[in-house]
Amino acid sequence: MIKILYILKKEFLLIIRDIHAITVLFIMPAVFIMIMSLAMRDLFELHGAVSIDVLAVNQDAGKKSEAFLKAMDALRTFRFHLIEKEAAADKVADKIKEQMLARDYKFALIIKENFSAFVEKNGKGKDEKPLELLVNPAVNVQTQLVLKSALDGKLAKLTWDAFIDRMGSLLPLAGIDREKMTAAEESLVEVHYVYKEGRYSKIPSAVQQSVPAWLVFSMFFIVIPISNTFISEREQGTLMRLKSMNVSRFCLIMGKMAPYLLINAIQVIIMIAMGVYIVPLCGGTALTLGDSMGGLILIAASVSFSAISMALLIASAARTTEQATTVGGVLNLIFGALGGIMVPKFVMPGFMQDLANMSPMSWGLEGFLDIFLRNGNVSDVLPKSLYLFIFGVVMLTLTVILLRRRGEI
């Protein structure tokens, strides 16, 4: 036990004094998480409770336009930035266009003077269109449709409620429950996102995709420090010295595994903390962790075990550090690209999703997503953990066979 503690201490000191290892294990994933969480925010967050910024001017003096904006805000998909209304209605379009270009808004909404009259079907302009939407031509059609549908929907609801108000006294006579007719509408459509793994009610936000993805990726990059240490030990005769000291095979292998399991655990804590605390400070959404600490520990430990085992095999098979870092780096990039790290798996075509299932990074990523996104627990991540564990055992067995054949342990 004391030997393992000194081995742990040695490996830690080697890592914290190795700027390349620190960069690869901690700085690279932290930077990726930050960049990808922010850069991909709008793309991912169309699926979630995220705001699309809309510049707006309210020309209507009535109360219905305020109710309309409140209802739109409640959707939490749009964030309206109101500007002062112009006295002269004909100048509104020019001013909002000017502000839209100056402040780089993709959308601007003009709520016209006749809005309340239109909703109540009473007064000047009650039959004219009450909303005008200005759109930056660079915005894709799908996003335009999202906003336009929401505006149409809320306007229709408001108009319907106003109609019910007008018919108020007649409804009881017809046996219609007025409360039910005006109850806050809730979508009757239940949405599920379906891909090869199954069906889910949520799609990850940018931070929910980025944190586990780059965390898994960086955990597999443990191959760099492991190779550096292991191959240096071999080249510099340290392995030979250890063998002459009758250090057991178990101690040699555990001496490699245990410190890096701990380093992977520190990576998990730091990257999750990045997602929860740092990304929101920079304008992204906060990572949600789910409820299963046991599941999180299980999937993190499984990813770590398989990553370290693979790294040990690469370090054992390679003759030089350059060979190991090249092979390890390329393999990680392939596993990452294939496994949904760089491109989320749910946007891949079917055959690519099948291919993705061959990557251990995909098993790890899906496990983390089960916990963070789908409120999964230990039993949900157990199959992925099992794949990772079997993968790790195979890698470790091959490592031991190789090292024994070469007489290095």
Place this chain on the structure above:
Amino acid sequence: MIEINHLYKSYDKPVLKDVSLSVRRGSILGLLGPNGAGKTTLISILTGVIRKESGCITVDGLDLDRELKAIQLKCSYVPQALAFYRLLTAFENLEYFGALWGLKGKKLKERMEFCIDIGSMQRFAKKRVDKFSGGMKRRLNLAIGLLNDPEILYLDEPTVGVDTQSRNYILETIRKINRERKTTIIYTSHYMDEIEQVSDDIAIIDEGKIILHGDKQAILTRDDAVNNFGHRTLEKLFLKLTDVRLRDEG
């Protein structure tokens, strides 16, 4: 103390061919040989790093095949390479290897102090090894080998690439360890003068065979050890026995 009988080892081709050798308790055996003669292979087998093919080795009456662990506890191996961690300090290296020898607490501290002292590393023990000079690294390499207070010390070219002062210090240290602690030392080197300086016995190995083994004085008084200037030198004898042709490995 160490008895080697009919030792064979081969990789792609035979490396050790019927090597028999005995090493007296408390003596220093200088093991000489050209590149690729089998010196490092022989030491690697004696330290349990690699396995022999056939032959018998006993250390203090213990059989190497059956009681390797017990033998390894008595021995220490200082490889030719600088076998430690460059990103650690000398102190941290000694602590790590000492712990792997099973030392702990006061005993570990005492042995570390002894090794720091014997390696004359007091001033730079807490400095990172990658900042050390060649001589300081060699002294640390040797000091690590003394952590377990070995009865038998295997030194594989311990003075390669060091300046004269450090070399002299290392040779003095080796003699001191042998004298004060009665440590049996097997010492390989390409430097004839070193072997002459420190050894009690000399063995010359070439192409996997021991071609000369005996007491240093007896060897140096042989007629064929006289050079062109009338001086008795080991180098003259070595070249005569091993031939002057180059021994490029490959």
